[in-house]
Structure formats: structure tokens, C-alpha cells
Amino acid sequence: MTQAGPTGADAPTGRAARELLEDADRLVTTARAVLDDHARAVDSARTALVPLLDSLVGRELAAIPLARLGDVTEGRLRLGALEQAGYRTVGQVHDTGRYELRQIPGVGAQTADRALAATRQIAHAVRDTVAVRIDVDASDAATTALLIALHRLVEAGPDARRATTAARRLATELEPPLAAAAPARSRLRMLFAGRAARAQVLAAVASVRCAVEAAATRELRLLFGQVSVDLLRGPASEAEAWVDFELRSAEYYSLLAEMSAAGPDRDAAEGFLPAGIADRVRGLRLDDTHLRVSLRGYQSFGARFALAQKRVILGDEMGLGKTVQAIAALAHLAARDETHFLVVCPASVLINWSREIRARSTLRAVPVHGPERLDAFAEWREKGGVALTTFDALYTLPAGPACGVRPGMVVVDEAHFVKNPATRRSRAVTGWTGHTERVLFLTGTPMENRVEEFRSLVRQLRPELAPSVTTTHGIAGSHAFRRAVAPAYLRRNQEDVLSELPALVQADEWEEFSAGDLEAYREAVAAGHFMRMRRAAYARPETSAKLNRLCELVTEAADNGLKVVVFSYFRDVLRTVGEALGDGVFGPVSGSLPAARRQELVDAFGAADGHAVLLSQIQAGGVGLNMQAASVVILCEPQIKPTMEHQAVARAHRMGQIRTVQVHRLLAADSVDQRMLEILARKDRLFDAYARRSDVAEATPDAVDVSDGALARLIVEEEQRRLTA
Incomplete structure (x- = not known):
């Protein structure tokens, strides 16, 4: 059944309508302001990035032999005159102007133009491959300028992305009904409007009211105002920018990757998944309403993979942020009105999970561990949140239908601990995963080296896939293995997704x-x-x-x-x-x-x-x-x-x-x-x-x-x- 949109039946009229529309005008103005402020901050960073990229491109072009110009033009460019004039590299041509080239004996206007066009083509291709790497032990003016420009965006944090996304959506949703509701600003225009026109205006006013009320519920005015304040602060000092980079280098590099479009190879960042699965994952929009952290591209993809495929193993190499990807998936589900989640992990990392959930999200962490675990479990069942428990404690808790709660997702950290289905801990985990739609296993152990272990884990998640996983897939190499088990397994290595100077x-x-x-x-x-x-x-x-x-x-x-x-x-x-x-x-x-x-x-x-x-x-x-x-x-x-x-x-x-x-x-x-x-x-x-x-x-x-x-x-x-x- 299609749900009806707002109608004009209960739309405000007269003075109330005019005040509503004025309020909506202010809201749109605030939304447009935060978009403009963010765009200026991004443009400033991009401007500072250009000379560094130019320098890197120039260095690469200086190493490319002149003969490559002939390859680009499929032999139509005669290089003899340039070679006789002492040109040996593409970089030398790139740094020479059209007028100077035409002064070389044997180089006419057509040859000069073709040579420069070919060098620009090569330079453009090179620019897509280079990445700025920042050396904290060798600062220079250009890099310092870039860090100062990026500092403003880093300080604004994940709220900046959340605010710009919300502002763009709000402006798109609110501006058309605002324009359609314009006659309601004038008592005279409404008086002389026909019945049909009046009904259309009132419907538009009702749409405006819905959008304004939704913005108030999400506290968008406060978000827009705070982000604009962050983006309009004065620039950081040189020392402050360098210090902040040392402390939060990953966030700076994440912004750089977005701006330079020189991030990791997409296939590698997506774990070499088949096109059909990758397309399905890309099509899922991650709701970050409850997140307090900016995700890198591959991390967002990992969270979406867990959500789209529902019962999977995330096997990213250690250091790539499996925990934050799991939290992002939980936060997305919480924004979709799921209330209860369960994380099972070794006792050694339970405190870290609790701290990470509180630091990276607005979700409520509920440790269910120790002598008071049954009381904590009862509180979780009643109030919701993310229950955190250990493998050894899990078997003491009621599971499945006996629990009375079906978690929106069960996350099992260090999942290789449950590779043996006969153990007590494995049976306890199965008691929960067997009655939960979404299950996420986390392990940093490369599964292609342990095919039997993987088959055991995938049998708990997707038993229909287990027979198709053979030892030969692991022998064939990591890429072949990942393609074979793609519906249930995603792994990325550091070298595939972290292209910058190591963070x-x-x-x-x-x-x-x-x-x-x-x-x-x-x-x-x-x-x-x-x-x-x-x-x-x-x-x-x-x-x-x-x-x-x-x-x-x-x-x-x-x-x-x-x-x-x-x-x-x-x-x-x-x-x-x-x-x-x-x-x-x-x-x-x-x-x-x-x-x-x-x-x-x-x-x-x-x-x-x-x-x-x-x-x-x-x-x-x-x-x-x-x-x-x-x-x-x-x-x-x-x-x-x-x-x-x-x-x-x-x-x-x-x-x-x-x-x-x-x-x-x-x-x-x-x-x-x-x-x-x-x-x-x-x-x-x-x-x-x-x-x-x-x-x-x-x-x-x-x-x-x-x-x-x-x-x-x-x-x-x-x-x-x-x-x-």
C-alpha cells in the first residue's frame, strides 16, 4: 500500500502559515550556509593540494622517456627534432611552453601542439596514480599550508559530513514546496486563488511543515550551526597543524584520498568481490546518524557488506578497523529502529569493545560479564543496547526463543575461537546465531591459509556455501579464494587500501x-x-x-x-x-x-x-x-x-x-x-x-x-x- 503524502486539510493558514514559511526560509538559508562554508573549506584544501600534486606529477614525468609521446600519438608525432634539441623526457616537454617549442628547428605549430597535448594526456593519467605522503620529519611550506587547510575539516569531524548530507537533502526536499507555498505569504493572493490552486498551496504548506518538524526532531539547526562555527574558525598555527597531524594522521589521509581521487584501487578496497555482490553493497546507503567517527571508504564498504549480505565473515588484516566497521553496521541498524545487539568476544577485549562503542557511536554498551551478568542481561533485555559478553559467559545466558529478544545483529569477535563446532563456546554461539538474521564474524586470521577452519565457520553462517569451499581455492591464492567465498567473506590487506605514508x-x-x-x-x-x-x-x-x-x-x-x-x-x-x-x-x-x-x-x-x-x-x-x-x-x-x-x-x-x-x-x-x-x-x-x-x-x-x-x-x-x- 502506498502511504499518502501530506495534504492541505490541516495545514496552517493566515499568520501561522506566514510564520511557518519564514521559519522554513531561515532553515534553508542555514542549510545553504553550511554547504557554502564546507565547500569553501574543501576548496581551500584542494588549492593547497595542487602544488604538491604538481610536484609529484613533475617528478614522475621527469622519469618517463620522450619515446612515450610517440606511443600516445600512435606514431603520428615525429620526435627527431625534439631529441636533437636535447629533450629526453616527457617532463622536459611538459615544462616547456608552446612558443618555446616552436622555436626549435623542425618543430612547427602542429608538432608543438601534438607534443603538448600528448604530455597533458600522460600528466593527467599520472595525476590519478600519485598520492601525497607527508613526512613529519621534513616539513616544508607547501605541506604546512595543506595541513592548515585540512585541519579545519578534521576539526569539524564526522559532523561536517553528516551536516552537509542533511543540508543537501533538506534543501532538495524543502525548496520546491516552499516555492509552491509562496501564495500563502499573502492574504490577498489566497483570497483570489481558485479552489484548486488554494488546495495546492495548502498541500505545499503542509509539506513544508512536515519537513520543518522532521528537521526539528533531528536537531538539524543545532547541527548546522555548530558545523558552520567549526568551519569558520580561524586557521590553525603551523605548529598546531603539524601536532594535530601526528595525533590524527589517518583522518588527514582519509580526506586527502577523497580530494585527490587517488585512493586505493576499488577492486582491492572491495576485497575483489564479484561485480554483482559489489554492486549490491554499493547500493546500500549507510545511515551514520548514531556514529561519532568518519569512516574511510573501505570501512564504509565493509559495514555495508555486513548489512547487505547479512551473515558474513569480515577478515580484514589487523589494523584496518574491523571493530569500527562492526559498530557502523550496528549504528545503521539502530537508525532503522533495531534496539538490541549482541557482541561476543574474548574477555581480554571486552573493555575495549565497551570503550569503542561509547567513543565511536551513541549506542549504549551493556557489559554482561562477571558475577552480576544475569542482572545486566535482564537490564539489556528490558532497555536494549549492545550487550557485551565473553565466550565463557555466553553459555550461562538464555539463548534463542528462551531469551525473549531477537538481536538486530550478533557480532562474534575473534571468530576463529568457535571453529570447532563441538566445543561449548561454539554451541553457545550457535544458540544465538541460529535465531538471528544478521551475524557478523570478525577475524584477522587469513582464512585462505586455513580452508578447513573457514569451512567450519561458514557452515555456521551459510551452510549452503560450505560444500563449495575446497582446499584448492586456498592453494590457488588469496584472490581466487576470496572470489570463491565472496558471498560470505570480505578481507582487505593494508597494502591494498592504505596508499599513503603509513599511518x-x-x-x-x-x-x-x-x-x-x-x-x-x-x-x-x-x-x-x-x-x-x-x-x-x-x-x-x-x-x-x-x-x-x-x-x-x-x-x-x-x-x-x-x-x-x-x-x-x-x-x-x-x-x-x-x-x-x-x-x-x-x-x-x-x-x-x-x-x-x-x-x-x-x-x-x-x-x-x-x-x-x-x-x-x-x-x-x-x-x-x-x-x-x-x-x-x-x-x-x-x-x-x-x-x-x-x-x-x-x-x-x-x-x-x-x-x-x-x-x-x-x-x-x-x-x-x-x-x-x-x-x-x-x-x-x-x-x-x-x-x-x-x-x-x-x-x-x-x-x-x-x-x-x-x-x-x-x-x-x-x-x-x-x-x-
């Missing part, structure tokens, strides 16, 4: 103390021993939550062939980590080793084929050694001096690094770790960052860092009060 992806890995951890921590607090408090999370290796998460991260890195550097301030922590990881670990690099021996360890680590792990004391490996072979950095605990962490990460995240660097900082909730971060956060972030970029700060980090002794005393006293309260 720095930082993740705080929050863990809850195990019983053993907590006992060791309480003992250290009671003794007033700050350093023992900092390493108490590793005092009982057999039950250490941090150590367990570290091993999971290293395992995932190994599955993807990535090298890992593990930093800690404490030698005994590194010894514990080394024992947990077993053979094949390099190091530790420590202050007691001669400089030459430290370099030998780093060189051997870099020369190792494929995955490897290097252990290093942060104060020994954080300065002077280049570890760009590593693309995963794990910090066992937060550092008292922020500069120490920065210097350590910079060993891997520097020129020469060819992959995105992932930094995982292991943190224990309600502990010395949390207190340290809270206290250090009270310092002005920008001041620290300015200082960090100065030569003086690099040489003397104590100039901007908190006193070790003062910080230690403050934290010990706070923790003693908290634990004895």
Missing part, C-alpha cells in the same frame, strides 16, 4: 585484573612500592590478563606475517614475555648491552624472514635504533614520561617504514595505569606536543615531563586510599 594507528588495550593480578597489585599498593605496582600485572604469568592479551596480539601478527617490537621499562617483565612467547624471540635489547650488540639484535630481527618478535627495554631501544622492520609495537605499560613512549614508537614509525604502524598500549583498568593516564592528561596536550617537536625537548625530555618522584607519591597515595576505602 600511526594507536589502540589502548584495557584489561581487567585477574584474581591473581589483583592480589599481586594489592600487595604492591600496601607496600607503597610504585614500581612493583606498575609491573604487578605480570607478577603471576599463568593468570596475567595483560600477558594473555599480548600473546593474542603477537599470534595475530604472526598469522599476518608482521614483525613485532615489545617495549617495557622492566627487564623482568620482558623476561616473563619472552618465556610466554617461547623460542625465536630476539633480545631483549637492554641498557646493559653494548651499543654494537644492540644494533646486531635489531639487524637480525629485521633480516628474519616473515614474522619475528623483538623485546626491548623502552629506555634502551627507544633512542638511536631504527626498527622500521616492525609494523606492530606493543607497550607493556604506560610510561611516566610521555616523550619516552613517543621516542620508542618513532623507532618504527619513520621514513623507511612501508606499512601502517600499529601501537598497542596494554593498560589495566582501576590501577596505577589508569591513574597515570588521568594525571598526565591534566597537562596541556598541545604544550607537550609543541615541546616534543622542538630540538630542545628531544634532547632534554625532563623539561616537559612530570617529576617521577612526585607522580609516584601521588599515585601511591591515591591507590592506597581507594583500595582501603
Whole structure:
């Protein structure tokens, strides 16, 4: 049945109609203003981008031999005169004007025009392939101007895209009925209008009222006003722009990819899916009303794939943001009036899920874990939100029809944990997924290397596909495998979708103390021993939550062939980590080793084929050694001096690094770790960052860092009060 649109039966008339139309005029003006403000900000960034792209194009053209002009013109261009005049590359012709070319003996107007047209054609093709890469260690005026222009858009954040999308839609919907309702502004015109004309005007007034009321419900005036304020702020200073880029480089590169149209190859970004599936996914518009983050193109596609295909495995390589893609899918469904969602994950990442949901969306996270899980589960059933539970807790909860709730989507993180259908955790997951329309499995393990494992997972999601998955597909290579399993599997690799200078992806890995951890921590607090408090999370290796998460991260890195550097301030922590990881670990690099021996360890680590792990004391490996072979950095605990962490990460995240660097900082909730971060956060972030970029700060980090002794005393006293309260 077709739903009727608004009619004029109950449309406001007279003064009420005139006030409504004036209000609608103001709303459209505000919408157009935010579109204009955004367009100016984008134009400013594009203008700043042009000289950098021109420079890159010029560099590429300078390496292309002159003979390529003959290829482009299919041999119709005679190059002999140009060669005799000393021209050797396409770049030399491109940099020469028409008049200068015509001065060369043997080069007439037609030859000059053809040569320049051919160089422009090549330059245009080259421009589509180059990407601006920003080196934080080599700033220049052009790059600084670009960062200042981009800073305004980054500061506006995802609200800018949401506001421009809403403003464009509102103007399209509101302007036609506003024009049709114009006679209602005049009592005289309405008096002399015929019955049919009057009815049309009143219907238009009713349409305007519907649009204005819908805008009020979505608080669009507030959104438009705030975004315009953000876009009209004065430009950032040079230092502020560079500092912000260091902290949020991925957001800058995302904007650059959109503006330069030099993003990843579309087939690669879409996981080499068959055209039919890719078209279906592209056709789904993602509703980001409940999102608080801007998605990169491949991330938006991943969320839409999960929604369009309904029961799938998202297997993106670690560091590409599987969690945020899952949250985007949940947020879309929430905007479509779904109220209940379930996330099942290992206990080691449950806190991270909770924090990510709160930071990246407006959704309500409900941890269903621990002794109070049944009460939390009952609250979730009643009020909705995203229930977060662990594999071990899931089997204790009522599932399926017995639960009384059918989630809009079930997300299973680290889904390879349920590859064996006979295990208790797998049966518990199946109890939910068997009665849910949409299911999303997340795993960073490349499935083409584990075809049997994949067949087991896909049997739970799409049993009709399982028989068609054979071992030969994996043997044939990743692309062949992905095509064969396309309806239920999407995987993208970093090298396929991150074309810029590798970004720095930082993740705080929050863990809850195990019983053993907590006992060791309480003992250290009671003794007033700050350093023992900092390493108490590793005092009982057999039950250490941090150590367990570290091993999971290293395992995932190994599955993807990535090298890992593990930093800690404490030698005994590194010894514990080394024992947990077993053979094949390099190091530790420590202050007691001669400089030459430290370099030998780093060189051997870099020369190792494929995955490897290097252990290093942060104060020994954080300065002077280049570890760009590593693309995963794990910090066992937060550092008292922020500069120490920065210097350590910079060993891997520097020129020469060819992959995105992932930094995982292991943190224990309600502990010395949390207190340290809270206290250090009270310092002005920008001041620290300015200082960090100065030569003086690099040489003397104590100039901007908190006193070790003062910080230690403050934290010990706070923790003693908290634990004895």
C-alpha cells in the first residue's frame, strides 16, 4: 500500500502559515550556509593540494622517456627534432611552453601542439596514480599550508559530513514546496486563488511543515550551526597543524584520498568481490546518524557488506578497523529502529569493545560479564543496547526463543575461537546465531591459509556455501579464494587500501585484573612500592590478563606475517614475555648491552624472514635504533614520561617504514595505569606536543615531563586510599 503524502486539510493558514514559511526560509538559508562554508573549506584544501600534486606529477614525468609521446600519438608525432634539441623526457616537454617549442628547428605549430597535448594526456593519467605522503620529519611550506587547510575539516569531524548530507537533502526536499507555498505569504493572493490552486498551496504548506518538524526532531539547526562555527574558525598555527597531524594522521589521509581521487584501487578496497555482490553493497546507503567517527571508504564498504549480505565473515588484516566497521553496521541498524545487539568476544577485549562503542557511536554498551551478568542481561533485555559478553559467559545466558529478544545483529569477535563446532563456546554461539538474521564474524586470521577452519565457520553462517569451499581455492591464492567465498567473506590487506605514508594507528588495550593480578597489585599498593605496582600485572604469568592479551596480539601478527617490537621499562617483565612467547624471540635489547650488540639484535630481527618478535627495554631501544622492520609495537605499560613512549614508537614509525604502524598500549583498568593516564592528561596536550617537536625537548625530555618522584607519591597515595576505602 502506498502511504499518502501530506495534504492541505490541516495545514496552517493566515499568520501561522506566514510564520511557518519564514521559519522554513531561515532553515534553508542555514542549510545553504553550511554547504557554502564546507565547500569553501574543501576548496581551500584542494588549492593547497595542487602544488604538491604538481610536484609529484613533475617528478614522475621527469622519469618517463620522450619515446612515450610517440606511443600516445600512435606514431603520428615525429620526435627527431625534439631529441636533437636535447629533450629526453616527457617532463622536459611538459615544462616547456608552446612558443618555446616552436622555436626549435623542425618543430612547427602542429608538432608543438601534438607534443603538448600528448604530455597533458600522460600528466593527467599520472595525476590519478600519485598520492601525497607527508613526512613529519621534513616539513616544508607547501605541506604546512595543506595541513592548515585540512585541519579545519578534521576539526569539524564526522559532523561536517553528516551536516552537509542533511543540508543537501533538506534543501532538495524543502525548496520546491516552499516555492509552491509562496501564495500563502499573502492574504490577498489566497483570497483570489481558485479552489484548486488554494488546495495546492495548502498541500505545499503542509509539506513544508512536515519537513520543518522532521528537521526539528533531528536537531538539524543545532547541527548546522555548530558545523558552520567549526568551519569558520580561524586557521590553525603551523605548529598546531603539524601536532594535530601526528595525533590524527589517518583522518588527514582519509580526506586527502577523497580530494585527490587517488585512493586505493576499488577492486582491492572491495576485497575483489564479484561485480554483482559489489554492486549490491554499493547500493546500500549507510545511515551514520548514531556514529561519532568518519569512516574511510573501505570501512564504509565493509559495514555495508555486513548489512547487505547479512551473515558474513569480515577478515580484514589487523589494523584496518574491523571493530569500527562492526559498530557502523550496528549504528545503521539502530537508525532503522533495531534496539538490541549482541557482541561476543574474548574477555581480554571486552573493555575495549565497551570503550569503542561509547567513543565511536551513541549506542549504549551493556557489559554482561562477571558475577552480576544475569542482572545486566535482564537490564539489556528490558532497555536494549549492545550487550557485551565473553565466550565463557555466553553459555550461562538464555539463548534463542528462551531469551525473549531477537538481536538486530550478533557480532562474534575473534571468530576463529568457535571453529570447532563441538566445543561449548561454539554451541553457545550457535544458540544465538541460529535465531538471528544478521551475524557478523570478525577475524584477522587469513582464512585462505586455513580452508578447513573457514569451512567450519561458514557452515555456521551459510551452510549452503560450505560444500563449495575446497582446499584448492586456498592453494590457488588469496584472490581466487576470496572470489570463491565472496558471498560470505570480505578481507582487505593494508597494502591494498592504505596508499599513503603509513599511518600511526594507536589502540589502548584495557584489561581487567585477574584474581591473581589483583592480589599481586594489592600487595604492591600496601607496600607503597610504585614500581612493583606498575609491573604487578605480570607478577603471576599463568593468570596475567595483560600477558594473555599480548600473546593474542603477537599470534595475530604472526598469522599476518608482521614483525613485532615489545617495549617495557622492566627487564623482568620482558623476561616473563619472552618465556610466554617461547623460542625465536630476539633480545631483549637492554641498557646493559653494548651499543654494537644492540644494533646486531635489531639487524637480525629485521633480516628474519616473515614474522619475528623483538623485546626491548623502552629506555634502551627507544633512542638511536631504527626498527622500521616492525609494523606492530606493543607497550607493556604506560610510561611516566610521555616523550619516552613517543621516542620508542618513532623507532618504527619513520621514513623507511612501508606499512601502517600499529601501537598497542596494554593498560589495566582501576590501577596505577589508569591513574597515570588521568594525571598526565591534566597537562596541556598541545604544550607537550609543541615541546616534543622542538630540538630542545628531544634532547632534554625532563623539561616537559612530570617529576617521577612526585607522580609516584601521588599515585601511591591515591591507590592506597581507594583500595582501603
